[in-house]
Amino acid sequence: MAEQRMGFFTDTTVCIGCKACEVACKEWNDVPDDGFVFRATSYDNTGALGASTWRHVAFVEQDGRWLMSSDVCKHCTNAACLDVCPTGALFRTEFDTVVVQADVCNGCGYCVPACPYGVIDRREDDGRAWKCTLCYDRLRGGMEPACAKACPTKSIQFGPLDELRERAAKRVERLHAEGTTQARLYGANPDDGVGGTGAFFLLLDEPETYGLPPDPVVTTRDLPAMWRWAGGAALALAAGVAACFAGRKP
Amino acid sequence: MPRRRDEMVPDAEFRSYYGQPVIKQPIWHEPHMPAYLYLGGLSGAAGAMAAAARLTGRDRLELAARMTAFAGASAGAVFLVAELGRPERFLNMLRVFKLTSPMSVGSWTLAAHSGLTGVAAGSAVTGLLTPAGDAASVASGLSGLAMATYTAVLLADTAVPSWHEGMRELPFLFSGSALASAGAALMLTTPRAQAGPARAAAAAGAVAEVVAGGLMERRLGLVGEPYRTGRAGRLMRASRVLTLGGGLLATVAGRSRALTALSGLAITAGALCTRFGVLEAGRASAMDPRYTVVPQRDRLDAGHPASAPGR
Numbered sequence: 375m376a377e378q379r380m381g382f383f384t385d386t387t388v389c390i391g392c393k394a395c396e397v398a399c400k401e402w403n404d405v406p407d408d409g410f411v412f413r414a415t416s417y418d419n420t421g422a423l424g425a426s427t428w429r430h431v432a433f434v435e436q437d438g439r440w441l442m443s444s445d446v447c448k449h450c451t452n453a454a455c456l457d458v459c460p461t462g463a464l465f466r467t468e469f470d471t472v473v474v475q476a477d478v479c480n481g482c483g484y485c486v487p488a489c490p491y492g493v494i495d496r497r498e499d500d501g502r503a504w505k506c507t508l509c510y511d512r513l514r515g516g517m518e519p520a521c522a523k524a525c526p527t528k529s530i531q532f533g534p535l536d537e538l539r540e541r542a543a544k545r546v547e548r549l550h551a552e553g554t555t556q557a558r559l560y561g562a563n564p565d566d567g568v569g570g571t572g573a574f575f576l577l578l579d580e581p582e583t584y585g586l587p588p589d590p591v592v593t594t595r596d597l598p599a600m601w602r603w604a605g606g607a608a609l610a611l612a613a614g615v616a617a618c619f620a621g622r623k624p
Numbered sequence: 625m626p627r628r629r630d631e632m633v634p635d636a637e638f639r640s641y642y643g644q645p646v647i648k649q650p651i652w653h654e655p656h657m658p659a660y661l662y663l664g665g666l667s668g669a670a671g672a673m674a675a676a677a678r679l680t681g682r683d684r685l686e687l688a689a690r691m692t693a694f695a696g697a698s699a700g701a702v703f704l705v706a707e708l709g710r711p712e713r714f715l716n717m718l719r720v721f722k723l724t725s726p727m728s729v730g731s732w733t734l735a736a737h738s739g740l741t742g743v744a745a746g747s748a749v750t751g752l753l754t755p756a757g758d759a760a761s762v763a764s765g766l767s768g769l770a771m772a773t774y775t776a777v778l779l780a781d782t783a784v785p786s787w788h789e790g791m792r793e794l795p796f797l798f799s800g801s802a803l804a805s806a807g808a809a810l811m812l813t814t815p816r817a818q819a820g821p822a823r824a825a826a827a828a829g830a831v832a833e834v835v836a837g838g839l840m841e842r843r844l845g846l847v848g849e850p851y852r853t854g855r856a857g858r859l860m861r862a863s864r865v866l867t868l869g870g871g872l873l874a875t876v877a878g879r880s881r882a883l884t885a886l887s888g889l890a891i892t893a894g895a896l897c898t899r900f901g902v903l904e905a906g907r908a909s910a911m912d913p914r915y916t917v918v919p920q921r922d923r924l925d926a927g928h929p930a931s932a933p934g935r
Contacts, residue, residue: 415642422644432641452933458781460728461716480716481709483651484727487782487910492647501709567930582917585641589920593781593788594724595933600777600791607776607795608769611672614803614832618824619676 379470380513381572382522382530383538384444385545386584387557389529391417391442395429398524402509403428406497422585423447425495428506429521432584443584444521444530447472447493447506448561449572450592455485455494455505457594463503470535471508471572479503490568490590508572535572542576554578560586567591638921640913647783649910650903656707658899660700661775664734665802665895666809667696668771671741673806673825675765678758685821687748688813690761692806693768694745697738704734726778733774737767772802779906785847785916786909787902793840794902800832801895804867808891811874811884823874826891830871833898834864847915850908851901859901867894 399405408426411419416433423430423445434441453472456464463478464485474485474494481501485494494505509519517523522532531538539562549557560581561574567590581588640646650657674689705714717731740760747757776794779787787794807826811819837860841848851860870890877883909915923929 424648434641454783457722457724458727460720460722460725460731461713462720462722463716478713478716478719479710480713482707482717482727483709484725484778484782486648487650487784487787487906490647490783492645492783495648496651496709498709503709565932567932569932580639582639582646582913582921583641585644585646585913587646587916587920589924589930590783591930592933593783595930596788596791597724597726597777597781600726600780603792604773604777604795607799608773610796610832611669611772611799611803612765612769614828615669615672615676615825618673618807618821618828619680619682621820621824 377468377470378534378536379572380508380533381449381471381535381538381574382446382508382519382532383542383574383576384446385529385531385542385576386441386443387529387549387554387576387578388527389431389442389444390527391431391433391440392526393431394524394526395444395521395530396420396427396431398520399429399506402512402520403507405504423491423493423495423505425497425504428504434579434583436579441578441584443575443577444525445584445586446521446573447508448491448568448574449506449508451564451569451571452592452595453568454488454490454592454594455503457592457597458484458488460484467510467513469508469510469513471510471513473507473510474503474505476502476504488593490587490592539574542574545576549576567595638914638917640917644913645911646913646916647910649907650782650784652903653707654900654903656703658896658903660703660707661798661899661902662801662805662896663696663700663703664775665772665798666805667693667700667737667741668768668773669799669802669806669825669829670696670809671737671764671768671771673810673821674741674744675762675768676821678761682818682821685810685814685818686761688810689806690741690744690748690764692809692813693764694738694741697734697741697771701734701738726774726781730774730778733767733770737764737771740764740767772799779902782906783916784906784910785919786844786850787906789844789847789919790840793836793843796836797833797840797898797902800829800834800836801867801898802829804829804833804871804891805895807874808870808888808895812888816879823877826874826887827871830867830874830891830894833867833895834871837864837898846918847909850905850912850915854904854908856901856905856908859897859904863894863897863901865894866890866897870894 561571873887
């Protein structure tokens with residue numbers, strides 16, 4: 375990599391749920407509207423990440439407190455979407471982020487069920503897969519992503535991943551010292567099932583409460599085993615066919 | 625349906641974001657995707673049978689197998705292209721070759737297999753280039769083995785719990801079903817004197833399909849549930865009845881054209897039910913966050929978190 379690995383640290387303890395990140399992302403990236411829906415569960419009205427929702431602010435209403443968290447593509451170290459893409463439309467940039475090339479994607483849809491976080495999706499009117507690019511164009515121009523720029527509380531922090539991880543560890547330490555013992559990092563461990571994520575989070579509850587998988591795995595980790603089982607089945611099929619022809623010829 | 629005590633899955637307590645799914649559902653459509661899975665399997669096993677018929681000198685059976693293999697691959701390719709969000713860009717599938725993408729491997733496999741079966745069928749119909757046609761027929765036996773099994777990896781290589789965890793049995797379910805499908809098609813299109821191997825394939829494939837499916841549902845525990853419940857459960861049960869009934873009938877149909885036809889149709893319907901059922905089970909397991917969250921939470925609570933590839 376020519377450049378340092380860049381990423382997001384989303385500190386949900388200071389998120390105020392203003393959704394400026396959602397709006398800034400749409401404005402900069404020209405993302406079409408994703409429906410003007412009142413979901414009647416909370417102040418969340420985008421619901422989940424998707425083809426036309428690249429930042430999603432989750433509202434978790436609990437007894438005595440509200441949790442807010444701006445979710446985004448994780449830009450995994452081992453990215454399943456990139457691994458399974460048959461056209462090479464998904465690629466890893468010089469910033470170690472994962473981006474779809476819209477002029478190559480043929481809309482096969484394989485990346486959609488491959489993502490362990492349910493991030494990437496296909497726009498049905500357009501036929502192609504879309505997700506957060508970590509503002510690849512802005513990064514190339516030396517700017518920070520639109521969501522981080524717009525965030526009024528610095529809940530969304532952008533920078534070199536090493537620096538962000540250091541800063542996040544200190545933040546957790548401080549929160550623990552202040553008595554907020556539920557504070558934990560999500561995606562900051564390079565030994566987890568996706569090799570750590572380029573966009574990681576500081577959460578105040580279990581990941582599943584925010585709609586995040588508690589222990590995600592890149593599906594291609596098991597691909598060698600899958601090919602071996604399929605190879606076994608192919609051999610069994612060959613043997614089965616041979617056995618069917620083994621009888622005497624009329 | 626009553627379940628044995630040891631099959632009972634306890635109502636797992638788990639937390640989620642307003643009950644919303646964690647992962648996205650597979651967006652593949654009906655009937656495109658299941659039809660392709662069926663036709664690809666049919667064509668693959670028919671290719672293998674064409675090669676075997678060629679090597680054992682069964683001309684009429686080989687002719688039927690060549691035509692079936694080519695028809696299955698061509699019709700399957702049409703469904704596959706129609707499934708794309710941008711069908712006009714289907715050739716982008718052959719832009720790269722990626723072992724990490726079962727769909728890339730599958731696209732190249734389908735390209736090779738449909739090419740070989742096309743040459744074999746074309747030569748048989750026109751009488752031209754007979755040596756090339758014969759060689760292609762034998763070679764389509766090998767590409768056929770890949771055709772009939774890679775689709776299981778295609779489904780398993782996703783975050784969809786009921787597919788990913790079924791990685792061991794899915795290839796046997798699909799290859800068994802492919803063998804049964806090809807046997808069914810060939811016993812209907814081959815004169816009785818040469819149809820013996822086709823009948824055997826229909827019966828053996830039917831048994832393999834039902835056994836693999838049953839093993840998978842039992843082994844998977846919680847994430848096997850989507851194969852037993854709702855629309856997917858009904859499809860999988862229908863598949864078992866049709867496939868076993870058709871397979872049994874294939875062995876006793878004897879000279880009766882009507883019974884042979886009934887057997888072939890039942891097996892074909894069973895194979896289609898399997899593919900629609902597997903797609904539906906995958907969707908159901910993605911829709912309910914329980915199947916994503918509970919196994920992961922159990923792993924963490926047991927102190928065995930997932931680890932990074934190659935570590």
